[in-house]
Amino acid sequence: MKVMLLMxxxxxxxxxxxxxxxxxxxxxxxxxxxxxxxxxxxQFAETDEVRATTTTISTPLADPPRPAAGLSGYYLVDVADADxxxxxxxxxxxxGYVEVRPIAEY
Structure with a gap:
């Protein structure tokens, strides 16, 4: 299974x-x-660089922002299981912390 490890x-x-x-x-x-x-x-650009080059769009279903944290990068791994x-x-x-997100496979 492919999994995104969001840093x-x-x-x-x-x-x-x-x-x-x-x-x-x-x-x-x-x-x-x-x-x-x-x-x-x-690896994602530093926060100040991101603000200067990207636009954030809020949607009705958006999660609240994560205070005092910044998404810094990711690893994509192909592993046997969630454990x-x-x-x-x-x-x-x-x-910080790592968000573990399985990638949908169709």
């Missing part, structure tokens, strides 16, 4: 792109690749 930053990180944090992310991605579950990844997806989500070296 939400809680805003608490103030490390200034520390080498050890970069290394932790490289190790995380290496694990995904070595385990054969990596299907894609991406495996949650295990990989727990391993992410993130200052």
């Amino acid at each position: 939400w930053s809680d805003g608490s990180y103030a490390g200034g792109d520390a080498d050890e944090d970069y290394a932790a992310w490289m190790e995380y991605e290496k694990t995904l690749r070595d385990d054969g579950v990596f299907a894609g990844a991406g 495996a997806a949650e295990d990989y989500a727990r391993r992410a070296p993130l200052y």
Whole structure:
């Protein structure tokens, strides 16, 4: 099953792109690749850049905004089941939380 791991930053990180944090992310991605579950990844632009280049549209069914958090990136993984997806989500070296969203397969 394909699952999107959405990385939400809680805003608490103030490390200034520390080498050890970069290394932790490289190790995380290496694990995904070595385990054969990596299907894609991406990082979103910083919040100020996003405001300057995108438009947000509210809809009647929209969820309320997530205060003090920013969607920072994602990993797309192809795993055996939801338990495996949650295990990989727990391993992410993130200052925040990971939203685990299965991808619809038709």
